[in-house]
Amino acid sequence: MAGGPARRRGQALLGAGLAALLCVLHAQAACRDAAVTQELLKEGFHRDLLVKVELGVVGEDAGGCTVAARTHLPPGIYVDPYELASLQQHNLTKAVLIPDVIDVEAPEYLATDLLVLLYMEPDPRCSRCFRAALPVHGRYHRPAEDSQEASVVLKSPEVLVCCCDNRLSTECWKPAEVEAPCSGRNAGPCQWYSITHRPAYEESILQVPVGLRHHSSLVCVVTLLTTVLCSSLILAAVCKYGHFSPVTCSE
Structure with a gap:
């Protein structure tokens, strides 16, 4: 009889442990990482940066949210602000450049990094997929010793979500400091969240033609x-x- 209470306490602890484990597994399933694909299309100095994002299970409820990709462009690559303004005027793309003043004539060794917040559009072929394209250009590099190409490494972008018009739970996301509107309908400040993701490739490499010294x-x-x-x-x-x-x- 003395072992009865101890046995019951052990069973209660075992049940509590199993319940906690199930809760953790359920949370991990609900917070599944997003999948990100980044491609550089075309050849030469003038390319198109194509970004695709597939949200996890939580993406099924993100109908009223805005998805964006925040990427850092190294000095060897830039976005032409005049070209971007023309594309945005025709509703072909939407992006925010930081800084917004860019010297398009500067060579790679005199240029600085560029931060781009690229707003993404829903993919009609996939309910949880988003995509966006942005024209980018390679800068001129110093002449090389023995190689006719210079490599510009482009890291995988950060996936951001803003749900100003949605009561979607944000337990799986981390707040991100982004000073940009959530969408064209909302010009005021909005809280952006960063989503963990697993990129198909950690980085993309742009090969830029260079001269020989x-x-x-x-x-x-x-x-x-x-x-x-x-x-x-x-x-x-x-x-x-x-x-x-x-x-x-x-x-």
């Missing part, structure tokens, strides 16, 4: 000769077809 002398000579030749042809055309007297041209 031992070609510098040849390039300078050819450039100088071309400049002199073109200047001579322009001067000859001005003297032949311009409204100048022969005395002026001979001087």
Whole structure:
């Protein structure tokens, strides 16, 4: 009889442990990571950055939420703000650049990092999928010693969700500091949340064509000769077809 209470206490502790384990497993299932795919389309200096996100189980209730990808662009790649403004005017894409003033002519070694918040659109082929594309451009690099390409590494983006118009539970998400509106309908501040995700690839690599350093002398000579030749042809055309007297041209 003495072992009865101890046995019951053991069974109660075992039941409580199993219940806690089930709760943890249920929470892990509800907070399943999102899947992120990032691709660089086209070739050369002018590319398209395509980002795809598939939310976890919690994404089934995210109908009223805004999904965005926050990515850091290294100095070797940039977004043209004038091109972006034109695309946004035609509702082809939506993004926020930080900083919003970008020197598009600066080479890679004089440029700085760029933060992009890219708003994503629902994918009609998948209820929990979102996608967005953004044109990006490679910057000119210093001439290399023995390689005709420079590698620009683009890290996987951070997935953000904002549910200003939705009472969706945010227990699975971490608050993120983002000073950007949740959507075009809401211009006021809104709380963004960061979602843990498992990228298909940890990083994407952009190969940018570069010149070879031992070609510098040849390039300078050819450039100088071309400049002199073109200047001579322009001067000859001005003297032949311009409204100048022969005395002026001979001087």
